[in-house]
Every structure is written in structure tokens, then in C-alpha cells.
Amino acid sequence: MRDRVLIVASGVVRVAGWVNSLAAAGFIVAVALSFAFADAIGAHLLAKYPGHDIALTVAMLRTMAALGLIGCVAVRQILVALGAILSSVRAGDPFVAANAARLQRIGWALLLLQVLDLADGMFVLGFDRLGVDHATWVPGFTGWVAGLMMFVLARVFRAGAAMRDDLAMTI
Amino acid sequence: MPILVNLDAILQARGMTLTGLSQSVDITLANLSILKTGKAKAIRFSTLEAICHALDCQPGDILVFDDEGDVR
Numbered sequence: 001m002r003d004r005v006l007i008v009a010s011g012v013v014r015v016a017g018w019v020n021s022l023a024a025a026g027f028i029v030a031v032a033l034s035f036a037f038a039d040a041i042g043a044h045l046l047a048k049y050p051g052h053d054i055a056l057t058v059a060m061l062r063t064m065a066a067l068g069l070i071g072c073v074a075v076r077q078i079l080v081a082l083g084a085i086l087s088s089v090r091a092g093d094p095f096v097a098a099n100a101a102r103l104q105r106i107g108w109a110l111l112l113l114q115v116l117d118l119a120d121g122m123f124v125l126g127f128d129r130l131g132v133d134h135a136t137w138v139p140g141f142t143g144w145v146a147g148l149m150m151f152v153l154a155r156v157f158r159a160g161a162a163m164r165d166d167l168a169m170t171i
Numbered sequence: 172m173p174i175l176v177n178l179d180a181i182l183q184a185r186g187m188t189l190t191g192l193s194q195s196v197d198i199t200l201a202n203l204s205i206l207k208t209g210k211a212k213a214i215r216f217s218t219l220e221a222i223c224h225a226l227d228c229q230p231g232d233i234l235v236f237d238d239e240g241d242v243r
Contacts, residue, residue: 169212169213170212170214170215171198171202171203171205171206171211
């Protein structure tokens, strides 16, 4: 089945997988370097934010990087499941129970990403209280709705797969 | 399932094989085998009509309700 949307989607999933792997490696390297260059980082932060709790700031940054790594694992789950769903569509047999399970896995991964996003917001609030420069954070509902939608779609797929199985045994 | 398929007995009574029936009703042998062994989940009216026509019988001759049948 040659479908441009499927070809583009497969390409995007593949590229996103590479970018995600790079991001995961970046988080690991960042945490490792934060320990290797702990003194230099501490001195730099102390010069920039005199009198601030530098140890806490560094610990929060490390925790954020660790949460980012968890986020990468969740994204990988989504991409792997999406890739498998795309393969089943290309094979012409997408209405199978396995795809329902994959959609549900995507739903859980999206929910995990939303929880991590909330945690990110907490850290931003923490940095704000510490008086440290930080990126802006705005709570979003799109991810929550997308997660919910995946669970609903998983149910639809499961029902569709059961109907298809019934039809296959209809003589 | 309490609905039993009596196709084997009707075929025997008519002296016809499943392969012969398959050719008469234009339904694959594999599908007729599924029907005969009671593995089918549903039967189309068109299939029933074709089988009844080929075997010169009534739907009730092929499908039997047995409350004591295996419940799946």
C-alpha cells in the first residue's frame, strides 16, 4: 500500500526516534558532566547568584535532567508503538488487538509526559522562589486530552478488532 | 454453543462430499469445514440459502438448537 501520509509519518517517526535518542544521550551526558564539573558549575552559579542555595539549584537541575530522561523513555514508547501501528497499516491489517494495546501504551506514555510536565512546572516554581533564571512554563490541557483520546481510541480499536474477528468466522 | 451444525449428517444422507458441496455453493472448502466443525460464529442467509438449495433441505435440517450443547 503506497500512501504518502504513511510514508511521511514513518519518516517523521524514524527521525523523531533519532532526535529522542540524542536528547536522552544529552540528558545522560549533562548529569554526568554536572558531577564531573561540580566545582566549576558551583563557582559559576555562585558568581551569578551570590548568596543563593547553589547546592539545591544544582540538585534541582540534575533532577530535571533525570526527569527529562524518563520523558525520553516515554517518547520512545510512543514512537515504537506508533511505528508498529504504521507497519500494520502498511501491511493492510490495522484492526488487530495488538494495535489496541499499542494505543493504550501510547495513552499511558502521554499521561506520564503530562505528569512530567507538571513536575517541570513545580521546578520552574522552585527556581522562581530561589531567584534563579528559568524558562517559562504554562500548564497545557492538550496532552491530557490527547492521552484520554488514546484510551478511547484503544477501546474503539479493541471493539473493531473483535468485530473483525467475528466477521472472519462468518460463513 | 447450543446451536449445532448438522451438515455432516445431511451430506451423508445426500451422498455428497464437502468438496462437492463446496463446488455447488461456491464457498471455499476451508469455510465449509469451519461451518461443519461448528467453529463458525455466524452464517449468512445467502450461505444458508445456497446450502439448502444444493442439499434440498430446510435451514432447520442443518442448524439444530441443543440447550445441552457446549457453552463457549
